[in-house]
Amino acid sequence: MITINDIAKEAGVSIGTIDRVIHNRGGVSKKTEAKVNAIIKKHDFKINVIASSLASNKKFEIATLIPEFDSKNTFWKSPMMGISKAKEDIEKFGVKVNSYTFNQFEVSSYVSQFKKIIASKPDAVIFTPLFGTETQLLAEALDNKKIPYIFLNVNLDGFDNMSFIGQDSYMSGVLAGKLMHLSINDDASIAIMQTRINVDNNHAIYNRISGFDDYFTDNNISINRTKVTIFNLDDTDELKEKLHDMFNANPTIKGIFVPSSRVFSFANCIDNSKIKDLALIGFDGTEQNIKCLEDGRVSFLISQKPFKEGYESIKLMVDYLIEKKRPVSKIYSPIEILTKENVKFSMELK
Amino acid sequence: MITINDIAKEAGVSIGTIDRVIHNRGGVSKKTEAKVNAIIKKHDFKINVIASSLASNKKFEIATLIPEFDSKNTFWKSPMMGISKAKEDIEKFGVKVNSYTFNQFEVSSYVSQFKKIIASKPDAVIFTPLFGTETQLLAEALDNKKIPYIFLNVNLDGFDNMSFIGQDSYMSGVLAGKLMHLSINDDASIAIMQTRINVDNNHAIYNRISGFDDYFTDNNISINRTKVTIFNLDDTDELKEKLHDMFNANPTIKGIFVPSSRVFSFANCIDNSKIKDLALIGFDGTEQNIKCLEDGRVSFLISQKPFKEGYESIKLMVDYLIEKKRPVSKIYSPIEILTKENVKFSMELK
DNA sequence: GTTAACTTCGTGTGCGTACACGCAAATGTA
DNA sequence: TACATTTGCGTGTACGCACACGAAGTTAAC
Structure with a gap:
C-alpha cells in the first residue's frame, strides 16, 4: 500500500506538495503537479481514509428537528433513537449531532426551533417538514447559506432538499x-x-x-x-x-x-x-x-422501520459531508409486516 | 470526546498505563487499574477506532466459506454479496476478507476448501457448517489455533463458535x-x-x-x-x-x-x-x-435477509477482532414477508 | 535592489499502539 | 548482612498516515 510519503520521495518533493495536488488546493506548479499525478496514477494511490479522517480534524455539526414524543404518541421515539444511535456511531469521525424537537400541534414551536437551528450555524440539517408554508421560508434560509438538508418522514415537493427518507x-x-x-x-x-x-x-x-x-x-x-x-x-x-x-x-x-x-x-x-x-x-x-x-x-x-430512517438519514448526511457522496433524492423505507410469528426477530440485527 | 490522554492526566499516570488497562495486557497494579477503569466508566470512554486502527498497523485476515451459487441455485448469492459489501467497507480498517466457496453436494469440496483456509492462517473464519462430522474435525483445528469462528446460516450445537447468524x-x-x-x-x-x-x-x-x-x-x-x-x-x-x-x-x-x-x-x-x-x-x-x-x-x-446475514457476520467479526466485542451467541435474522405491494421497498436502504 | 507572486519545505497535530527502558520493592544467595 | 537478581509497575516515545499552515526559498517584474 503506497503512501503519500512514498510518492513524495519518488517525486522528489515534500509531502505537503503531494497533499496539495491530491486535494487540488493550488499553489503547485503545472510541472510538479503533472509529475505527482503521474506517480499517483502509476501506483494507483488511494488516500488512506483512516489516517485522513484522523488528521483532518474537521468538526461537522448536524442539526436534527423532528416532533417530540410522549408516552402516548410514541411514533417519533424510534426515529429519535435511530438518530441517537447514529450520533454515537459517527462521533468518532468528529461529527456532532444536535437534536431539536418541536410540538407537532403548534406551528410556532416548529418555527422557533427551526430558527434556533439556523442561528446555531449547522453544517447540515435533517428535519421533518410538517408545515408547508413555514418550511418554505425556513428552507430558503438554508438554501441561501448553502446548508444541505434532508427531509425525514414527510416529503414536500419543490424544495432543494438533498434527499427524502421515509415511507410510501x-x-x-x-x-x-x-x-x-x-x-x-x-x-x-x-x-x-x-x-x-x-x-x-x-x-x-x-x-x-x-x-x-x-x-x-x-x-x-x-x-x-x-x-x-x-x-x-x-x-x-x-x-x-x-x-x-x-x-x-x-x-x-x-x-x-x-x-x-x-x-x-x-x-x-x-x-x-x-x-x-x-x-x-x-x-x-x-x-x-x-x-x-x-x-x-x-x-x-x-x-416502516422508523429507527432505521433516523439512523440512515444521519449516515447519509455524513457520507455527503465527509466524502461528498450525494444520495439519491428519495429513499423509501421497507414496509415491514409484523405478525405474532416474526415480531421477535424483527428488531435490528445487533 | 475524551481521549486516552485525558484519562492519563486525570488518573495521574502515563498513557502507556491506560493502554495496558484498556487492553488487559497486565503489568498494572490493582489500584491503578481500578482507578483508571473508574475514570473510563465515568466518562464513558470509547476507544477511537480510527486512531486505533491507524496505530496498530495490524492486518487482520478473515476467511469466509459458504456454498457456491449458480443461475439455478441462487440462494447463496445474497450472503456472498453481503460479504463482498462488508469487505469493501472494512478494507480501510486494514482487514482483508478472503472468500472461499464449496460445492454443497460434495463433502470433499467442503473439506479441501476448509483445509486451504486453515493453511492460510486466517485471524478469523466465517463459514456454513453444512456437514456435521467433518466440521467436528475442522473446527477443532480452529479451536487449537485459537482462531475465532462464526457459523453462518446453519447452526450446529456443541461447538465453540463465537456466534451463529441465521434464520429460525x-x-x-x-x-x-x-x-x-x-x-x-x-x-x-x-x-x-x-x-x-x-x-x-x-x-x-x-x-x-x-x-x-x-x-x-x-x-x-x-x-x-x-x-x-x-x-x-x-x-x-x-x-x-x-x-x-x-x-x-x-x-x-x-x-x-x-x-x-x-x-x-x-x-x-x-x-x-x-x-x-x-x-x-x-x-x-x-x-x-x-x-x-x-x-x-x-x-x-x-x-431472511441473507444479504444482511453475510454483511453482519463480517462486521461482527471485525468488531471482535478490533474492539474485542463479543457478539451474542445466536443472532436471528428477521423473517420478512414480501408481497407484491411491499417488495419494491424491501431492498436494503442505500 | 526591492517587491510581489509563486512554489515548496518542514513540522506540529490527531489518537492510540507497543516496545524499550527506568525504578523500586521483593526475593534470592553466600 | 551485603549484594545481586528477579518481578512488578510505570514512563517515555517513536511510530502509523495524512493534514494544514507558517516559513522559507525561488522567480519574475519593475
Missing part, C-alpha cells in the same frame, strides 16, 4: 388493505378508525387510508367500509362507548383498521371474548403494539 | 403456514413440494416444513396437506407432468408451499389461467422469485 404511506395502506382482505370474510365489514385532525403523524395517516380504500376499490372488492371518528384516544370511556355503539350499529364488523400507531388503544378497549373474532391491523412496532400482537389481539402491524 | 427456519415455516391459511379456504387443500435430498439449503427446508405442518396441527386446522416430491426441478417436463398429475389427483389443491428458493420454478410451470386461483408461497427474494411476486403468480415470499 399510500402503499403501506394498500398492503394493509390486502392483509385485511385476507383476514376477514367477504360478507363481513370493516371499520376505519379516524382521529381528529392534527394527530400524530397525520400526513401519513391520510395516505394510508387512501391506499387502504383504493385496495378494495381497485380490486373490485365490495366489502363494506365505515369510517369512525374518535375525538380523544386517551379517553378510554369515550373510546369504549364509541366502539360499543359501532358494533351495535353494525354487527358485521370483523375488521378494524387503525391507520396510526395507536391500534393498541383500540385493542385495549375491546372485550377479550369479542376481539377473538376480529382482525385488527395497525401501524408501527411500538412497545404497546407489539404486546398486543404477541397476545393475539392485533393481527398485523405494518412498520 | 422453523418459525419461518410456521409463518408460511399462517399466510397460507389466510390465503385459502378451509375446504381447499395444500401441496407441500419437496425435492430430493441434497437440495440447496436443505437443512432449513426440513425445518420450514415442520413449522408449516405444525402451524396447522397446533391450531387444529384440518386443511388437507399432501407432500409431493420432485426429483429434478430443472427438468421442466417432469415438473409440468407431476403438477398436472397432482391437480388431477387432487383438484381441491389451492395452495402450494415451496419451502425452498425455487418457487419460481413451480410458478413457471403452471398455466396462467390456473395459477390465478392458487396461493403459492415460497422463500427468498431472489430475482426470479420477485418477478413472480410482482406479476401475481406468487402470493408471498418469506425472506
